[in-house]
Amino acid sequence: QSALTQPASVSGSPGQSITISCTGTSSDVGTYNLVSWYQHHPGNAPRLMIYEGTKRPSGVSNRFSGSRSGNTASLTISGLQAEDEADYYCCSYAGNITWMFGGGTKLTVL
Amino acid sequence: QVQLVQSGAEVKKPGASVKVSCKASGYTFTSSHIHWVRQAPGQGLEWMGIINPSGGSTRYAQKFQDRVTVTRDTSTSTVYMDLSSLTSEDTAVYYCARDSRVYSYGYGCDYWGQGTLVTVSS
Numbered sequence: 001q002s003a004l005t006q007p008a009s010v011s012g013s014p015g016q017s018i019t020i021s022c023t024g025t026s027s028d029v030g031t032y033n034l035v036s037w038y039q040h041h042p043g044n045a046p047r048l049m050i051y052e053g054t055k056r057p058s059g060v061s062n063r064f065s066g067s068r069s070g071n072t073a074s075l076t077i078s079g080l081q082a083e084d085e086a087d088y089y090c091c092s093y094a095g096n097i098t099w100m101f102g103g104g105t106k107l108t109v110l
Numbered sequence: 111q112v113q114l115v116q117s118g119a120e121v122k123k124p125g126a127s128v129k130v131s132c133k134a135s136g137y138t139f140t141s142s143h144i145h146w147v148r149q150a151p152g153q154g155l156e157w158m159g160i161i162n163p164s165g166g167s168t169r170y171a172q173k174f175q176d177r178v179t180v181t182r183d184t185s186t187s188t189v190y191m192d193l194s195s196l197t198s199e200d201t202a203v204y205y206c207a208r209d210s211r212v213y214s215y216g217y218g219c220d221y222w223g224q225g226t227l228v229t230v231s232s
Contacts, residue, residue: 003154036218038155045205045225046155051218057210089155093216097169099145099158105152
């Protein structure tokens with residue numbers, strides 16, 4: 001099993017929107033709509049931002065949204081804020097009660 | 111409130127084993143699966159395995175299949191992750207995390223432990 005593919009880094013200015021992609025295969029992202037996204041500030045535990053591809057847990061800003069097309073899931077952050085600067089990871093169910101993470105994307109708010 | 115409290119940092123020699131604990135509180139222990147995830151220095155998150163605290167069934171990532179054992183003690187609401195045959199590449203922060211889907215799995219991990227640093231060095 002290889003990790004899901006994410007861009008190593010993305011950046012944007014405050015107020016702008018950015019999208020982080022997460023590319024898998026027909027065995028994971030393409031088959032199961034069970035992609036979650038995590039925000040990770042170094043030194044802290046990861047925080048769940050999106051689950052089941054598009055759903056936001058209670059307390060997560062509606063500036064965060066998720067989508068999927070084919071084997072690729074995406075996380076969009078609108079109205080970028082300085083506090084959004086962090087590492088972001090996608091995670092997909094891969095069948096047989098196993099999961100895999102993406103390699104992570106470092107978001108820089110310029 | 112839901113809490114997952116992990117055991118403290120460990121330093122191990124190559125070839126040794128390590129056992130990390132994760133004590134759950136604030137919810138019905140047997141209602142939520144627990145995942146184990148690790149992050150090596152400068153690397154990304156890596157899924158290791160999952161346990162259903164209700165029946166104790168487990169599933170592991172193929173990479174760790176031969177070296178990891180996850181168990182639980184329902185009397186103390188604690189999950190354990192045992193990793194054997196350690197090498198320097200196992201130096202990482204290990205997290206336990208609760209699956210947010212009640213009596214099933216797949217909705218992502220909504221609560222995480224604080225992480226346990228395991229250092230493997232001769």
